[in-house]
Amino acid sequence: MSGTFLGMPxxxxxxxxxxxxxxxxxxxxxATHTIRAKRLSTIAEVPDWRELREAAKAVKDATLRxxxxxxxxxxxxxxxxxxxxxxxxxxxxxxxIVAGLVRATGETEVVKVKSMATQEIGLNEALAEHGIEAYExxxxxxxxxxxxxxxxxxxxxxxxxNRAEIREIFLRSMPDAPPxxxxxxxxxxxxxxxxxxxxxxxxxVAISGANFAVAETGxxxxxxxxxxxxxxxxxxxxxxxxxxxEKIVPTWxxxxxxxxxxxxSSTGERMNPYTSTWTxxxxxxTFHLVLLDNGRTDVLADEIGRQALRCIRCSACLNVxxxxxxxxxxxxxxxxxxxxxxxxxxxxxxxxSPLDASLPxxxxxxxxxxxxxxxxxxxxxxxxHLRARAPHPPAERAAMGAAAWTFSRAxxxxxxQRLASRLRRLLPxxxxxxxxxxxxxxxxxxxxxxxxxDWWSRTQGGPx
Amino acid sequence: xxVALFITCVNDTLYPGTGRAVVSLLRRLGCEVDFPEAQTCxxxxxxxxxxxDEARRLARRFRAVFARHEIVVVPSGSxxxxxxxHYPRLGVETPRVVExxxxxxxxxxxxxxxxxxxxxxxxxxxxxxxxxxxxxxRPETLLRAVRGLELVPLPxxxxxxxxxxxxxxxxxxxxxxxxxxxxxxxxxxxxxxLCAADNSCLTHLGGALHRQRTGVRVVHIAxxxxxxxxxxxxxxxxxxxxxx
Ligand code: SF4
Numbered sequence: 001m002s003g004t005f006l007g008m009p010x011x012x013x014x015x016x017x018x019x020x021x022x023x024x025x026x027x028x029x030x031a032t033h034t035i036r037a038k039r040l041s042t043i044a045e046v047p048d049w050r051e052l053r054e055a056a057k058a059v060k061d062a063t064l065r066x067x068x069x070x071x072x073x074x075x076x077x078x079x080x081x082x083x084x085x086x087x088x089x090x091x092x093x094x095x096x097i098v099a100g101l102v103r104a105t106g107e108t109e110v111v112k113v114k115s116m117a118t119q120e121i122g123l124n125e126a127l128a129e130h131g132i133e134a135y136e137x138x139x140x141x142x143x144x145x146x147x148x149x150x151x152x153x154x155x156x157x158x159x160x161x162n163r164a165e166i167r168e169i170f171l172r173s174m175p176d177a178p179p180x181x182x183x184x185x186x187x188x189x190x191x192x193x194x195x196x197x198x199x200x201x202x203x204x205v206a207i208s209g210a211n212f213a214v215a216e217t218g219x220x221x222x223x224x225x226x227x228x229x230x231x232x233x234x235x236x237x238x239x240x241x242x243x244x245x246e247k248i249v250p251t252w253x254x255x256x257x258x259x260x261x262x263x264x265s266s267t268g269e270r271m272n273p274y275t276s277t278w279t280x281x282x283x284x285x286t287f288h289l290v291l292l293d294n295g296r297t298d299v300l301a302d303e304i305g306r307q308a309l310r311c312i313r314c315s316a317c318l319n320v321x322x323x324x325x326x327x328x329x330x331x332x333x334x335x336x337x338x339x340x341x342x343x344x345x346x347x348x349x350x351x352x353s354p355l356d357a358s359l360p361x362x363x364x365x366x367x368x369x370x371x372x373x374x375x376x377x378x379x380x381x382x383x384x385h386l387r388a389r390a391p392h393p394p395a396e397r398a399a400m401g402a403a404a405w406t407f408s409r410a411x412x413x414x415x416x417q418r419l420a421s422r423l424r425r426l427l428p429x430x431x432x433x434x435x436x437x438x439x440x441x442x443x444x445x446x447x448x449x450x451x452x453x454d455w456w457s458r459t460q461g462g463p464x
Numbered sequence: 465x466x467v468a469l470f471i472t473c474v475n476d477t478l479y480p481g482t483g484r485a486v487v488s489l490l491r492r493l494g495c496e497v498d499f500p501e502a503q504t505c506x507x508x509x510x511x512x513x514x515x516x517d518e519a520r521r522l523a524r525r526f527r528a529v530f531a532r533h534e535i536v537v538v539p540s541g542s543x544x545x546x547x548x549x550h551y552p553r554l555g556v557e558t559p560r561v562v563e564x565x566x567x568x569x570x571x572x573x574x575x576x577x578x579x580x581x582x583x584x585x586x587x588x589x590x591x592x593x594x595x596x597x598x599x600x601x602r603p604e605t606l607l608r609a610v611r612g613l614e615l616v617p618l619p620x621x622x623x624x625x626x627x628x629x630x631x632x633x634x635x636x637x638x639x640x641x642x643x644x645x646x647x648x649x650x651x652x653x654x655x656x657x658l659c660a661a662d663n664s665c666l667t668h669l670g671g672a673l674h675r676q677r678t679g680v681r682v683v684h685i686a687x688x689x690x691x692x693x694x695x696x697x698x699x700x701x702x703x704x705x706x707x708x
Pocket of ligand 1: 310311313314315317318340369375377
């Protein structure tokens, strides 16, 4: 994934910094609670939400089971309608293909519609190495790009910024920002509109992702809110779409389900303002589809982990996650933050770095994400599954081994309890080593003079 | 009715008062209580921290200990959820396991257990009770029927308290931040007592409420439901002000 995240410390250290950032905490609380309420109210309007969710899950599962067949069908349809299909095994190959396609046009600038797949492969940085400047056109992505920053939310990438900061970023990095720019949201949006309008008119190449790819007709689908997508998809002479292989749905009938669940789950709207669909090369345009694996087939091979590929990137799980709400998106060190990031990143990147190995533990397993997920990904189940494969620190392994040994015979547990009871007045109020994290903010309970089992064997359950 | 009690290692070791309350409550409602003394721990901590082999051994141990019992009552939402939902994934079948409030409402069919607890109480539905076992309003229904008890709703009740087992130690900053928000919600209710169906979350919340000298005590729901006019006030040692 994007090189900008490499070498970050583990999640707990990142999160410890974030929880002390009062501005970030305020922004995240406000934004996530607002969107939570909106999502709940629009979902409540749909009487068959539960069935829709089941259907969405079933369609994705069935598609993933026959992914090879659907992909070939998609390729055939896109080719038949004048598009060119490219297959990319990993990020490097995808970037190489896209850079080559852009260079072939002779252009050195491209406009982009917000796309997770291109962020995942670090496309903007790769294009820059080839002397190609990529301009983000989604308002929030523009803020992130101009601020030389990283996105912190799938859907609201600049959730960590407030409007005063955005005004400053615009004045500093947007050459055509009006000098008297205020921090009024309307004024900021207007400044961005005027700035982007020039880009749309000048650019000959656009790069997009896709929310869905309908195999039966070879149609790509983008859902968005600002209209910048529609501009990028229609104006330039060359359109290059980078799409993860799991984005496929077999038929338009299947698509109908997702067009209902995605907007309600992501922005809490009944319908997103712009839905663009296109099939192959439209008149006057050259169209390239880059199908991206980048670890997805490995995820598919894992029986429990593969459900992560059902994800439609709605970000409902982020918005309900109490850990995300306090740690923010950057702590996850990946373009995929929050609960979905915690299960996707370690599967796609492996758990070789301290950061990636810490991600499966970045959750209390509270289950709010699973309840919210429109494709019913059991995120806690996958987290626990990944924890079993994560490297365990030696001290923890020893402690867990000792606990398991104690619990393997009742007599051992009894002896340990009696020892603790005898020493109860001598036990420290603050715990040593890693356990000091507990007593830093909490008092310990008093160890009782007698355990329950000793009381039971003494009294047989007390007076009747 | 004859039931086996799985007390859980946390209650056994740290909260015998909760265990005694469960026994007296169940007996008052006419149950025969068995306590198989070979029981230890359900393996939740091992499972959730990524020690699957150890967890599987403890799960098999649980199955062997409770094999000849028809129904097992557990006064902990998270342990009951581990056994019922996660044991099958480990390939371990068990006898029928129910959480205490499920047992009272669904199996015994009682909502008024004849308790008396004259205090202002707020209830925190722990994550495994709420989203794992789907206890719904069973605990509140039981609490509402307690004489003298004033039940006040907890704002943002469905939000996790930040305990999460080893999460509290592995991610102490986020855990403390979540705990602080939950404590603030508890204080906003003006309740004297914070009640839940799981002593592990209450160890975390009670530890913070005690550290901050809020004067709010934490009490397991079993202790409230077991209380009668004759009893001394219920509460875990930390809650009664004798915490350390
Ligand atoms: S995991 Fe589910 S809730 Fe989270 S972004 Fe993906 S589809 Fe949405």
